[in-house]
Amino acid sequence: MNAKTLYDKLWDSHVVRQEADGTALIYIDRHLVHEVTSPQAFEGLKLARRKPWRTGSMLAVPDHNVPTTHRAAGIADPISRIQVETLDANCAEFGVVEFKMNDIRQGIVHVIGPEQGATLPGMTVVCGDSHTSTHGAFAALAHGIGTSEVEHVMATQCLVAKKSKAMLVKVEGALGKGVTAKDVALAVIGTIGTAGGTGYAIEFAGSAIRALSMEGRMTLCNMAIEAGARAGMVAADETTLAYIKGRPFAPQGEQWDKAVAYWRTLHSDAGAQFDAVVELDAAGIRPQVTWGTSPEMVTSIDGRVPDPASAPDAVRRSDWERALAYMDLKANTPIGEIRIDKVFIGSCTNGRIEDMRAAAAVARGRKVAANVKLAMVVPGSGLVKAQAEKEGLDKVFIEAGFEWRDPGCSMCLAMNDDRLEPGERCAATSNRNFEGRQGQGGRTHLVSPAMAAAAAIAGHFIDVSKE
Amino acid sequence: MRKFELLDGLVVPLDRANVDTDAIIPKQFLKSIKRSGFGPNAFDEWRYLDHGEPGMDNGKRPLNKEFVLNQPRYQGAQILLVRENFGCGSSREHAPWALEDYGFRVIIAPSFADIFFNNCFKNGLLPIRLDADKVDALFKAVEANVGYKLKVDLGLQAITAPDGTVYKFEVDAFRKHCLLNGLDDIGLTLQHVEDIKAFEAKHRAAQPWLFA
Numbered sequence: 001m002n003a004k005t006l007y008d009k010l011w012d013s014h015v016v017r018q019e020a021d022g023t024a025l026i027y028i029d030r031h032l033v034h035e036v037t038s039p040q041a042f043e044g045l046k047l048a049r050r051k052p053w054r055t056g057s058m059l060a061v062p063d064h065n066v067p068t069t070h071r072a073a074g075i076a077d078p079i080s081r082i083q084v085e086t087l088d089a090n091c092a093e094f095g096v097v098e099f100k101m102n103d104i105r106q107g108i109v110h111v112i113g114p115e116q117g118a119t120l121p122g123m124t125v126v127c128g129d130s131h132t133s134t135h136g137a138f139a140a141l142a143h144g145i146g147t148s149e150v151e152h153v154m155a156t157q158c159l160v161a162k163k164s165k166a167m168l169v170k171v172e173g174a175l176g177k178g179v180t181a182k183d184v185a186l187a188v189i190g191t192i193g194t195a196g197g198t199g200y201a202i203e204f205a206g207s208a209i210r211a212l213s214m215e216g217r218m219t220l221c222n223m224a225i226e227a228g229a230r231a232g233m234v235a236a237d238e239t240t241l242a243y244i245k246g247r248p249f250a251p252q253g254e255q256w257d258k259a260v261a262y263w264r265t266l267h268s269d270a271g272a273q274f275d276a277v278v279e280l281d282a283a284g285i286r287p288q289v290t291w292g293t294s295p296e297m298v299t300s301i302d303g304r305v306p307d308p309a310s311a312p313d314a315v316r317r318s319d320w321e322r323a324l325a326y327m328d329l330k331a332n333t334p335i336g337e338i339r340i341d342k343v344f345i346g347s348c349t350n351g352r353i354e355d356m357r358a359a360a361a362v363a364r365g366r367k368v369a370a371n372v373k374l375a376m377v378v379p380g381s382g383l384v385k386a387q388a389e390k391e392g393l394d395k396v397f398i399e400a401g402f403e404w405r406d407p408g409c410s411m412c413l414a415m416n417d418d419r420l421e422p423g424e425r426c427a428a429t430s431n432r433n434f435e436g437r438q439g440q441g442g443r444t445h446l447v448s449p450a451m452a453a454a455a456a457i458a459g460h461f462i463d464v465s466k467e
Numbered sequence: 468m469r470k471f472e473l474l475d476g477l478v479v480p481l482d483r484a485n486v487d488t489d490a491i492i493p494k495q496f497l498k499s500i501k502r503s504g505f506g507p508n509a510f511d512e513w514r515y516l517d518h519g520e521p522g523m524d525n526g527k528r529p530l531n532k533e534f535v536l537n538q539p540r541y542q543g544a545q546i547l548l549v550r551e552n553f554g555c556g557s558s559r560e561h562a563p564w565a566l567e568d569y570g571f572r573v574i575i576a577p578s579f580a581d582i583f584f585n586n587c588f589k590n591g592l593l594p595i596r597l598d599a600d601k602v603d604a605l606f607k608a609v610e611a612n613v614g615y616k617l618k619v620d621l622g623l624q625a626i627t628a629p630d631g632t633v634y635k636f637e638v639d640a641f642r643k644h645c646l647l648n649g650l651d652d653i654g655l656t657l658q659h660v661e662d663i664k665a666f667e668a669k670h671r672a673a674q675p676w677l678f679a
Contacts, residue, residue, distance in 0.1 A: 014670075016662050016663055017662050020640075021639055023640075023641040023642075025656060025659060025662070036559075037559065037560065039500035043500070043502075048653070050653070053663075056678065064497075065498065077498075079499075079521055080498055082500065083500055086500050120677070122674065122677075123677065129557075129558055130556065130557050130558040130582060144558035145558060145582070146558055146559075146563075146585060146586035147502075147560040148560060148586065148590070148652070149585070149586075151653065152652055152656065155656075155657070156653060156657060156663060157663060157667070158663055160641070160652055160656065162639065164581075194485055194552060195485070195552035195580070198578060198579075199581065225556075225582075228552065228555065228580060228581070230581045230582060249679075251679065258675075259676050262674065294485050294487075296485075315550055315551070318482075319483070319484055322483075413494050413557075415494045415495070415497065415498065432487070432489070432556060434487045434489045435512065436489060436490070437489050437494075440493070
């Protein structure tokens, strides 16, 4: 038998049928749903008088639009409110399990899936959200889809897809002090570029990946899409099993044992062939900070804002020039001299308990700098928030001058009231530094939670590994 | 879905790489629960000088005259010419909805982001990949010639320029078939209900915990 990659195994075990041109019908095990990309899909279903194929595969949660303060009072913005109410009504009508806004289990869809054990190894997982790649951390085939595909999966439990190429990103060695999965993700994107993974499914492997917690692996797979890859994945191992065991949607008893026996096979076989291989040395990765308007515009805390004159080609040069103008940065400025106005810690990238702990460890006993107008911590789910409060992390943040908020996507994409004002500069633990992403005219620098907390305290970027 | 067969359309050049879907349609417009009406807010932050919100009368907003879509010579454009990795970022299908609603039928780029590329085909939009040097040649030609149009023939998989140059392009057979005939994927997939049921029964037997 031929040696298979993890991606081959996941793909092959879900092909319902395949056409001559390679187009396949892929069976979907888990369909996560949120309020922004589902209303038109539910509407399409109703107009065609169709019903969801298997509502048991679906799990819904409002996350993009929800406020992060004064939640008991409801959603003030009427348009946001209608969107969340539409999700509630659709879930009620079709019998879809939904964690509503004031349910303690509510949170960012990519945080709650794994937290509930609703994301399992060997699954195909889709959601109308590009960061669905997060779930690949569990040796699942997980990727974002558009709303037409959301409707298609609802109606048929399948997706029309073509197999991607396979890329192996291997990170060997031990990460240095203060270097996290986020820094690995940004370093990978800095290496292969924001389109480097286009057309590929990426498997992350190597000793540095094996050493990551599930939270870290989720952060890494979450950012696969920022490298252009729809799906990122990590093989299942003891860390995976330990995380899943006992979670509400996870199998139990005899089923657990059977599942584990299967899950242990979910890794690339020795000698499996990849279409592309990228290798990084873990010890060479330093804390990362983006300087531009694409996640590939990244350097380390020791670096400087690059000079467009040194760009490798004309298209890149004009991109860099435009990015520096938008970011109001001068070429050759040391990253450590960039002063910030706001700090955002949270998102599906870095809104998990480990992220809260990392940020709190830096903030403990210190104060947010005077030039920082707002430093906010937004836990990824109600359960993350509860756990952090049990550990007293909320007090650490509040005493240091951070705001401690309710869970949601918040200022990662600024669909609710949490946003940057024009010209404001933010250290953010989220995933996109695009123009206007966190608010029109806002300037985003992507960093890890520890780096964001350190920047909040210092008022500018600072090397957390030297703290 | 709207059919796509032939188009003889005006080309507008948007000379940027890595145009993300946040730029194509900013987040505040994603609060709509409808599929239509996004066109006036396509590229909102580049197109207008003020901050756009849903419900505004876009006809009264100050236009950014520098932005290429606002230049008189490109009014009525149906073909968008862009640089590499167009449509990266968020999976929001509101991006192709906005481009289609604006009036675009074809997007030509050296490369597209995967999810956006897929979403286009569900909405009667044809994304065409051409080599970077050919795209570069088209940029130069469009900028040099007012009223520059291209003929796009999906059946022949060919673009014909005014000077007679023909650019052949690739497209998946299945996607081409759906687009030429305006077919909806769901209807096609449901022709295979028995295959899906058979697969599901086998899958359930092998991994019952997935169906708990």
